[in-house]
Amino acid sequence: MxxxxxxxxxxxxxxxxxxxxxxxxxxxxxxxxxxxxxxxxxVFHGPWYATSFSLVGAVISVLQKEPQFFMYLARKYGTSLPIRISPTTLLFPSSSSLKHIYRSPHLNTKSALYGTGALGPPHLFTTLDGDEHRKLRKALSNAPWTIGPLKKTWESRFDKLVMLFVEKMGQHADEGQVVCVSDKVAEFAADIMSMVSFGKPFGCVKNGTDERGVLKNWRKGLGFFGFVGRFRFFRDYVMKTSVLGAWFLPSMSNDSGMGWLMCEADRQVSIREKQNKEKAFEGMSDFLQYCLAARFSPSHPLTPTQKRAHVTLLIQAGADTTGTALGSILRFIFTSPPTLARLRSEITTADKAGYLSTPIQYDETRRHLPYFQACVKEGLRLHPPATNLFARVVPKDGAMVDGVWVPGGMEITSYAYVVQRDRHLYGDDADKFRPERWLEGEKKSSEMDASQFVFGMGARVCLGKDIAVLELCKLLPEMIRRFDVEVVQQGRYVVVGGVAYNEGFLGRFVKRNVGVNMRSLAIV
Structure with a gap:
């Protein structure tokens, strides 16, 4: 051997x-x-690399290329059939699919993309189950979400912040300073949302800063939110491991951003609950007070965690996204001389007729500034502030979606950036900013309105939609009425984690000689 x-x-x-x-x-x-x-x-078409590995979509999101990638797919494969964008997800690129996905009661279970905890403790936006969402939304329905109650309750307080913003931008104009326009309007939106949430603004406009870095840190967290939601292995295994998952999530020990918001919500809830025990609440209710008063039933209030999570919901969901809408619309207007000239003519005509107050009221905008409203719709169409994968889970028995059979357990989604450029609806110039398209006939305008996916639709339509609309219809016309903006740098519209913000839109405010016919409101 x-x-x-x-x-x-x-x-x-x-x-x-x-x-x-x-x-x-x-x-x-x-x-x-x-x-x-x-x-x-x-059986569905899509690129082999993205349809084999969910990591691909996560990386594309982090690289801030998701809208461009999906538009590339829509051009390559067409929009008549869904496109497979991950191993388990179909993207429906046609505007006709929206009602089938988001208005069906059988498709109201959200994808696990939203259940990662990256946005803090569970709240209305991150509730996956449709029935649980319905109960929670009903419990919060005591707040004045629709435009009528909002005008009555909040418009006068919005007026004060609008006039403060005008004053501060006027100071920048007097000094000839170049400012980041997109950041300034985002700070205004953060003040609005913090005022609605806590009763008073953070002070971003007054102090000219991003107080506590809320906007900065929100943006920093978007990359992680997009990555963990899109990469299924990380989402389903790493994030569900208690030690590793907790390491990645925001903590109330943080002194800025999401962690600070969680701390502030905890502090504000504790203070208000103590005050309410000592004396019944008086005055105008803020969202904090509505959360404390919310009930699933007369004897079943929100849990302590739910109260604290929802107090920050409006700031999370509405501050920077509304700021994005404000910034994008201003950039479109001030970089399009024909649009600006027509808009100025409309505002001047309404001013001379005595139709506009100081500051401009929501009803005045709706009644007397139709071209301005078209500019808002067109800006939101091209630059949706939250063009995310609002995916729904198909029931186990499968479902027919826009004429296509989808197997059970799969995820289906639309994407605002893509469907709002659908050439079948918006024409060959769908990629261009042309507000006039909204004034070319009531039938056409109604079809486009029905296909706007900016605020979602159906049972999960954005809770703060009318708050954002109120902001847009008040601040923007007042700015255009009072200022020119010399654009120094257009900056760019950035999408990461399915949420957009504007970066580097620099300009110099120049005061305009506004008319003397403006009716002033008493701002007290």
Whole structure:
């Protein structure tokens, strides 16, 4: 019998590495084969790399290329059929699909993308189950969400902040300063949302800063929110591991951004609850007070965690997104001389006729500034502030969606940036800013209105939609009425994690000689 040579058991690092690489390669090939030929969604077209690995979509989101990537897919594959964008997700690129996905009571379970905890403790926006969402929304329905009650309750307080903003921008104009216009209007939106939430604004406009870095830190967190939601392995395994998951999530020990908001919500709730015990609440209710008063039933209030989570909901969902809308619309207007000239003519005509107050009221905007409203709709169409993957889970028995059968358990979504550029509806110039399209006939305008996905639709339509609309219809016409903006740098519209913001829109405010016919309101 001969001796066994050590070479018979060669375990050098090179051979081990080769074996590992070979195993990984085989696993990847097996994954690709399954996703492309065996998976229930294999019959739908889509790029092999994205339809085989959810990591691809996560990386595209982090690289801020998601809108461009989906537009590329829509041009490559067309919009008549859904496009597979991940192993388990179909994107419906046609505007006709919106009502089928988001108005169906059978498709009201959200994708797990929203259940990661990246946006803090669970609240209305991150509730996945449709029935639970309905109960929670009903419990919060005591707040004045529709435009009528909002005008009555909040418009006079919005007026004060509008006039403060005008004053501060006037100071910048006097000094000839170049400012980041997109950041200034985002700070205004943060003040509005904090005022509605806590009863008084953070002071961003007054102090000319992003107080506590709320906007900055919100934006910093979007990359992680998009990555963890889109990368299924990370979402379903890493984030559900208590130690690792907790390490990635915001903490109330943070002194800025989301962590600070959580701390502030906890502090404000505790103070208000103590005050309410000592004396019944008097005066105008803010969202904090509505959360404390919310009930699932007469004897079933929100839990302490739900109260604190929802107090920050408006700021999370509405501050920077509304700021994005304000900034994008201003950039479109001030970089389009024909649009600005027509808009100025409309405002001047209404001014001379005595139709506009100081500051302009919501009803006056709606009644006397139709071209301005068209500019708002067009800006929101092209630059939706939250063009996210609002995916729904198909019931286990499957569902017919816009004429296409989708197997059960799969995720289906639309995408505002894509559907709001649908050439079948908006024409060959769908990528261009042309507000006139909204004034070319009531039927056409109604069709486009029905296909606007800016605020979502159906049972989960944005809770703060009318708050945002009230802001847009008050601040923007007042700014255009009072200022020119010399655009120094247009900046860019950025989408990361499915949420947009404007970066680097720089300009110099120049005061205009406004008319003397403006009716002044008493701002007290």
């Amino acid at each position: 001969g001796f066994i040579s050590p070479s018979d058991f060669d375990t050098t690092p090179a051979h081990v590495c080769l074996a590992v690489v070979g195993s990984v390669f085989v696993a990847l090939l097996s994954r690709i084969f399954y996703c492309q030929y065996v998976h229930p969604l294999a």
